[in-house]
Amino acid sequence: MKKLKNKVFWIIFLLLTGFNGIVVTTSVVRTYMERKNSISDMITKIPRNFDRKLEDNDLEFNPRNPNDDGRKIYLDFTIYTIVLDDNGRYQDIINHTFNDEYDEESIKMVANNMIDNHEDNIYIGNLYTNKYSYVFTPNNTLIIMDNTGINKILVSQLVSSIILFTLCEIAIFIITHSITKWIITPVKNSFEKQKVFIADASHELKTPLSVMVASADAYFNDKNEKWVKNMKNESERMIKLVTELLDLAKTEQEQEIVMEESNLSDIIEGSILTFESLFYEKGIKLKYDITPNIKMACNEDLIVELMSILIDNAIKHSSEKGKVLVNLYKDNKDIVLEVKNKGLPIKKEDEEKIFERFYKVDSSRNRNSNNYGLGLAIAKNIVERHNGMIKAHSADGYTTFKITWNQK
Numbered sequence: 001m002k003k004l005k006n007k008v009f010w011i012i013f014l015l016l017t018g019f020n021g022i023v024v025t026t027s028v029v030r031t032y033m034e035r036k037n038s039i040s041d042m043i044t045k046i047p048r049n050f051d052r053k054l055e056d057n058d059l060e061f062n063p064r065n066p067n068d069d070g071r072k073i074y075l076d077f078t079i080y081t082i083v084l085d086d087n088g089r090y091q092d093i094i095n096h097t098f099n100d101e102y103d104e105e106s107i108k109m110v111a112n113n114m115i116d117n118h119e120d121n122i123y124i125g126n127l128y129t130n131k132y133s134y135v136f137t138p139n140n141t142l143i144i145m146d147n148t149g150i151n152k153i154l155v156s157q158l159v160s161s162i163i164l165f166t167l168c169e170i171a172i173f174i175i176t177h178s179i180t181k182w183i184i185t186p187v188k189n190s191f192e193k194q195k196v197f198i199a200d201a202s203h204e205l206k207t208p209l210s211v212m213v214a215s216a217d218a219y220f221n222d223k224n225e226k227w228v229k230n231m232k233n234e235s236e237r238m239i240k241l242v243t244e245l246l247d248l249a250k251t252e253q254e255q256e257i258v259m260e261e262s263n264l265s266d267i268i269e270g271s272i273l274t275f276e277s278l279f280y281e282k283g284i285k286l287k288y289d290i291t292p293n294i295k296m297a298c299n300e301d302l303i304v305e306l307m308s309i310l311i312d313n314a315i316k317h318s319s320e321k322g323k324v325l326v327n328l329y330k331d332n333k334d335i336v337l338e339v340k341n342k343g344l345p346i347k348k349e350d351e352e353k354i355f356e357r358f359y360k361v362d363s364s365r366n367r368n369s370n371n372y373g374l375g376l377a378i379a380k381n382i383v384e385r386h387n388g389m390i391k392a393h394s395a396d397g398y399t400t401f402k403i404t405w406n407q408k
Contacts, residue, residue, distance in 0.1 A: 082142035208234035271307035314341035345394030
């Protein structure tokens with residue numbers, strides 16, 4: 001169970017983490033590419049803008065003219081134009097923004113480094129680490145863009161994305177833990193019930209087998225036929241137990257059962273009549289009220305088995321000279337079947353438990369009753385396979401098993 005829980009946890013956690021990573025990575029990459037494209041557009045357009053300004057003003061080129069506002073462009077970036085001589089070396093610098101607070105010597109060193117080491121005419125590089133981008137133009141100039149501001153923005157956004165990713169991962173961990181618990185709980189409960197079921201079945205089978213072995217040993221010692229009778233009785237008990245286990249397994253199978261539209265009233269009434277002699281023998285009064293011609297899609301054999309279990313249970317738990325009532329009627333769109341018996345009530349805390357396998361309300365019941373606590377579990381499976389619901393409760397001296405089939 002622990003391995004299953006861990007497997008489910010990590011599958012859900014990794015799926016949600018992958019989704020979280022894709023969302024955050026996509027956001028970061030998109031922002032980065034938008035910035036990179038904007039830089040690429042800017043440094044490739046600046047040379048044309050600069051040339052157009054010169055042509056419009058028709059001025060003799062004088063980069064040192066402080067009044068030459070025709071070369072100024074309003075930008076959100078810090079951009080420099082490096083004028084190169086005929087040998088492609090540094091000649092002069094033009095600041096394209098209205099920011100005159102810059103270190104010309106530093107820019108000159110950067111420009112010379114680019115001139116000496118460049119391999120491509122345009123270079124943008126990693127915007128998280130590279131301070132400058134540049135482009136060599138055909139008119140013998142070098143355009144340099146200062147990426148410092150963009151570096152800070154992108155790094156800040158990256159840090160924010162990492163923090164957001166981490167917070168989301170914490171939330172995902174908590175959510176995954178809750179979802180895993182929710183998924184595993186039914187499996188865990190089923191697994192625990194299965195272990196209890198196997199233990200109970202083993203115990204119920206072990207007892208008659210032990211008696212049979214002991215009886216066989218005793219018979220070999222004194223040849224008394226009572227030991228043979230004991231083995232016969234225990235064999236019958238084992239046959240009954242194995243039969244009920246097979247019936248339980250059959251009703252729990254997931255394959256669809258064959259159903260057809262049948263007269264439920266006739267099936268219920270016929271099932272009741274087969275027990276009339278047993279009611280007479282036990283001195284228990286039987287009364288039934290069956291609404292005629294109630295039709296329902298059902299499996300007749302399973303409905304007969306259901307009635308056999310419920311009536312047998314009612315007889316076993318009726319008081320001496322008690323009474324059993326069986327009612328079948330329609331309540332709006334519901335078909336309702338009730339089997340009542342007058343006898344000891346079921347405790348409130350046992351009303352759900354009595355439908356569990358091997359559960360016995362009366363723990364002091366002796367072995368001769370041949371009751372294994374499987375009948376009501378089989379009955380519940382039959383009802384649920386017919387899309388119904390079964391409940392039990394005690395009131396006014398009667399214990400009632402109520403089955404409801406919704407016929408929407």
